Amino acid sequence: MKDVELLAPVGSFESLKAAVQNGADAVYLGGKDFSARASANNFDREELKEAVKYAHVRGVRVFVTTNTLIKQNELEDFIDYVKFLYDINIDALILQDIGAAMTIKKLLPDFELHASTQMVAHSLEDVKYLESVGFDRVVLARELNVDEIKNICDNTNVDIEVFVHGALCVCYSGQCLMSSMIGNRSGNRGRCAQPCRQRYTMIDIYTGEEIDSNGDYLLSTRDLNAIEEINQVIDAGVYSLKIEGRMKKPEYVATVVGNYRQAMDEYLRTKKVNVSHDIMADLYTIFNRKFTKGLLLGEVGKDVMNSQVPNNQGLYIGRVVDYNKKAKRLKIALEENLKKGDGINLGGGVIGRIIKGKEITDIGYKGETIEIDFIGEARRNQMIFKTSDTKLIDKAQSTFKQDKELAKSFIDGKVTIKLNENPVIKLKDLEGNEATVIGDFIVEKALKVPMSKEKIDTQLRKLGNTPYELRNLEIDLEDGVSLPISVINQMRRECIDILSEERIPVKNRKYKNEKIKYNPQKVSRNKENKVRVKVKNLEQLKAVLDFDVDMIYYEEVSTMQEALELANKSNKKLIYSAPRIIRNKEYKRLNKIKDLNLSDIQIGTLGSIDFFENKKFHIDYYLNAFNSETINHFKNEGATSVCISQELNMNEIEETLLYTDIDVESVVYGYTPMMISEYCPMGVVVRDCKKDKRCSICNESRYALRDFKGEEYRLSQDLFCRTTIYNSKPLCILDSLGELLNCGVNIFRLDFTGEKDIEIKEILEAYMEVINNNFRLGSKSTKLYNKLDEKGLTTGHFYKGVE
Numbered sequence: 001m002k003d004v005e006l007l008a009p010v011g012s013f014e015s016l017k018a019a020v021q022n023g024a025d026a027v028y029l030g031g032k033d034f035s036a037r038a039s040a041n042n043f044d045r046e047e048l049k050e051a052v053k054y055a056h057v058r059g060v061r062v063f064v065t066t067n068t069l070i071k072q073n074e075l076e077d078f079i080d081y082v083k084f085l086y087d088i089n090i091d092a093l094i095l096q097d098i099g100a101a102m103t104i105k106k107l108l109p110d111f112e113l114h115a116s117t118q119m120v121a122h123s124l125e126d127v128k129y130l131e132s133v134g135f136d137r138v139v140l141a142r143e144l145n146v147d148e149i150k151n152i153c154d155n156t157n158v159d160i161e162v163f164v165h166g167a168l169c170v171c172y173s174g175q176c177l178m179s180s181m182i183g184n185r186s187g188n189r190g191r192c193a194q195p196c197r198q199r200y201t202m203i204d205i206y207t208g209e210e211i212d213s214n215g216d217y218l219l220s221t222r223d224l225n226a227i228e229e230i231n232q233v234i235d236a237g238v239y240s241l242k243i244e245g246r247m248k249k250p251e252y253v254a255t256v257v258g259n260y261r262q263a264m265d266e267y268l269r270t271k272k273v274n275v276s277h278d279i280m281a282d283l284y285t286i287f288n289r290k291f292t293k294g295l296l297l298g299e300v301g302k303d304v305m306n307s308q309v310p311n312n313q314g315l316y317i318g319r320v321v322d323y324n325k326k327a328k329r330l331k332i333a334l335e336e337n338l339k340k341g342d343g344i345n346l347g348g349g350v351i352g353r354i355i356k357g358k359e360i361t362d363i364g365y366k367g368e369t370i371e372i373d374f375i376g377e378a379r380r381n382q383m384i385f386k387t388s389d390t391k392l393i394d395k396a397q398s399t400f401k402q403d404k405e406l407a408k409s410f411i412d413g414k415v416t417i418k419l420n421e422n423p424v425i426k427l428k429d430l431e432g433n434e435a436t437v438i439g440d441f442i443v444e445k446a447l448k449v450p451m452s453k454e455k456i457d458t459q460l461r462k463l464g465n466t467p468y469e470l471r472n473l474e475i476d477l478e479d480g481v482s483l484p485i486s487v488i489n490q491m492r493r494e495c496i497d498i499l500s501e502e503r504i505p506v507k508n509r510k511y512k513n514e515k516i517k518y519n520p521q522k523v524s525r526n527k528e529n530k531v532r533v534k535v536k537n538l539e540q541l542k543a544v545l546d547f548d549v550d551m552i553y554y555e556e557v558s559t560m561q562e563a564l565e566l567a568n569k570s571n572k573k574l575i576y577s578a579p580r581i582i583r584n585k586e587y588k589r590l591n592k593i594k595d596l597n598l599s600d601i602q603i604g605t606l607g608s609i610d611f612f613e614n615k616k617f618h619i620d621y622y623l624n625a626f627n628s629e630t631i632n633h634f635k636n637e638g639a640t641s642v643c644i645s646q647e648l649n650m651n652e653i654e655e656t657l658l659y660t661d662i663d664v665e666s667v668v669y670g671y672t673p674m675m676i677s678e679y680c681p682m683g684v685v686v687r688d689c690k691k692d693k694r695c696s697i698c699n700e701s702r703y704a705l706r707d708f709k710g711e712e713y714r715l716s717q718d719l720f721c722r723t724t725i726y727n728s729k730p731l732c733i734l735d736s737l738g739e740l741l742n743c744g745v746n747i748f749r750l751d752f753t754g755e756k757d758i759e760i761k762e763i764l765e766a767y768m769e770v771i772n773n774n775f776r777l778g779s780k781s782t783k784l785y786n787k788l789d790e791k792g793l794t795t796g797h798f799y800k801g802v803e
Helices: 013-021 045-057 072-087 098-107 124-132 146-154 178-183 227-235 250-270 277-286 390-397 453-460 485-503 538-544 560-569 584-595 628-636 650-657 681-685 696-700 734-742 757-772 779-791
Strands: 005-010 026-029 061-066 092-095 112-115 137-139 159-167 201-204 223-225 240-243 315-324 329-334 354-356 359-361 369-373 383-388 409-417 424-429 434-438 468-477 530-535 551-554 574-577 600-603 616-619 639-643 663-670 673-677 703-706 712-717 723-726 747-751
Touching: 005 013, 005 250, 013 026, 013 045, 013 250, 026 045, 045 061, 045 485, 061 072, 072 098, 072 650, 092 098, 098 112, 098 628, 124 137, 124 146, 124 584, 146 159, 146 227, 146 584, 159 227, 159 250, 178 673, 201 681, 227 240, 227 250, 227 277, 240 250, 250 277, 250 390, 277 315, 277 383, 277 390, 383 390, 409 453, 424 485, 434 485, 453 468, 453 485, 530 538, 530 663, 530 757, 538 551, 538 560, 538 757, 551 560, 560 574, 628 639, 628 650, 639 747, 650 734, 663 734, 663 757, 681 703, 734 757, 734 779, 747 757, 757 779
Parallel strands: 005 026, 005 240, 026 061, 061 092, 092 112, 112 137, 137 159, 159 240, 409 468, 530 551, 530 747, 551 574, 574 600, 600 616, 616 639, 639 663, 663 747
Antiparallel strands: 159 223, 201 703, 315 329, 315 383, 329 369, 354 359, 354 369, 409 424, 424 434, 673 723, 703 712, 712 723
């Protein structure tokens, strides 16, 4: 049987029991600190210790999510926390912050590290890079399909983990700033406010026309459910199958884990997938926002989205036949069973009696037409969904509420009973942990009935409500001897307790109880001030060529050669700015960039570091440089400059740059890209696009999403037909450039997206005026600042930062 791990989400101790008792091989949970689900219950330090004991005794590994970006002033506390986790036998850490990860690798080299999905590993190149710097496991981006995943599994040695069930993000995880920019709650810091689950209207920005859509929740994804094709995921070579849901109730954990355990075991045993109607009904009932097999199994566009309902939809059970408002009776044609105590999506509350003609009962069956007591609004043919099921909840709770040991580990035993010697019991698990108990009682000659092997076997197998099942038992019994049964029972209990203690520690940890200290070194920064711009196309490039800029980042591949010739004529340094998402086959389209006479590349993916070898590279802010450890990691990898995260405030930037002497960029103007998504709202709403080709409408970027406040977020598509959603207001800190300079930033970058040439020139002139005027506003800059301020601008996080 192939070694495959089922990994379960745990947000409370009850959820831990639910996961373990329903067959999880490993669990992931968050502590109170540095966890990417800040609003989950999470575990304090004592609870973490108890969680490890509970799980390890039952053969289940424990991973802790420390998958947020770490601020400079948190690094010392973070390392202390990590050392605590190491000492209490946490099996592995799940991390987003590559600088923090590299620091742990130096201080605790034998601590297992998993690269979170927040690290945006979406290609073989990304995974190989993470493997090369010491990660033991990579959690792939949820956008990858099974063919891409198989290619990665076949060509790397690192363990691969893939989400198979639960909520999806519409944006690539780790690349979303929408919650952060709109409401100051950062997804990169575990505080996502889920703006994707809010209402939006699509508008044509040229005409102001609202585009009709089938629902208001244009960014709300369905929930992933891959159980019916679990064979494809396993056969791709995936080691760990991950269920999402640390904020879900333990009943959810029990139901989903139990059903996936059953489906996985059956497939691994028989090579057949057998997912019953009842299993699917349970999964629909316990929670769904409609299900999708996801990009994982090839579904795209509207098949991944649910624009009607942003929360639990439940299980479809039938339609309204009639509603007698006067009699307060609702007649339903059932297509699934409905019971007393169940909940439905109409009216709230739970079902009381079930009425069949003159008969009152507790259950209505599929195919029957029944009536229920009902107060509220309903219309004929309205679809009805069951949102809770008493039988299902009771079944789930029975696995974790009563402390029954359902998850048993096999152990082997040996008993030695010889005349005039102390009896000995040895127990050993399949991982090599052993326990030995020598009894106080001296074995005597039997006066009447001697001890039998059958009796010893019976007593040793009485493991009752322990997490063990005795597999093989070797009995070395001398003939004609006697030993009280009570002695054997007591020795068995002691041996089990010792074995359980032996199972708790992670073996061979070298640095337990040693003191480790994070001790960064301050450096001096004496860097030349520079201005850089990023442009998308030739029109924008021509607008910036006459300005005194250090470098120009250029995005459009198809016109790169012409852009290079124009830049050379103007004696300007042009750098190709590579996409922030480059899937496996897409690297081939960038081979032509490697062949151009370019000395430098700007990169936004980890895999690009090795792909664009032999070229100087500049790290874009997509790689989330949040602290000096991350900046210095990229410096050590060969980066020439690093663009700092857009989620840091002035004080945090200043604190960070005390410990690095590389050139550091900060974006000081531009419409911030808040999301990048495989889903194209315009393609689905405007036309039923299957991503077959880029059409002229896609190239125009003529659509925007309008939220309930009236803010408009422009949409555009990249080289690979991915959608970027831009902030509604431009970032502009014309009046604060001097303050940013004092923080240590020496490269001021302006990013142009939808601006026309006249606007670009006006903006650049204003910024150059401030820089050349000893960082004070002049006439042009004051005029522009007032103009932008009137329309609406943002200072981003420079003065607020994120929690």
